[in-house]
Amino acid sequence: NAGVTQTPKFRVLKTGQSMTLLCAQDMNHEYMYWYRQDPGMGLRLIHYSVGEGTTAKGEVPDGYNVSRLKKQNFLLGLESAAPSQTSVYFCASISPPVNTQYFGPGTRLTVL
């Protein structure tokens, strides 16, 4: 039981490049979330999903897209990376009605 895993752990992109971050959970959780964390800003919700095939916008969705084609996977895409997207990205999942979130180890992304 690996819990929540994230791929990759680190990545450096050039402005304008695209990439996809993968979040996978093996706990059969219904809901999944993508956050970004910047110094002094705390965790900010980018997008979330309450089930396979459904996604919704969070606080800071601009510049990102997501997909939840399989219940266990939640993908976060950057179509054209910008330096402002340099951050640490965390994925989390829960299984309601218990709203305790389990987090992945994070992806550290630098956009030059």
Added chain:
Amino acid sequence: RKEVEQDPGPFNVPEGATVAFNCTYSNSASQSFFWYRQDCRKEPKLLMSVYSSGNEDGRFTAQLNRASQYISLLIRDSKLSDSATYLCVASRGDRDDKIIFGKGTRLHILP
């Protein structure tokens, strides 16, 4: 007003002391409350849920004040290993709930 607000600190506290910090939330429909702990460059991990009647887990006590819309965390007999950032969460608990985190309170336990 931010949905969940915390004093960012840092709180510098000598080892063995008691420390407490609060977190205020603006949405009166919030039903579930949590404290998470985050170590430097690591993911947040659940410290404890906060129940209406208050709850205790060893040296940690969490309380909820619905009338004033805040939750609190008390740490007794603080240890060096308690140094971390503490994040609070207030959640409505429904399907469209976005589960918003506070920015966190930094705690440094001094030897």
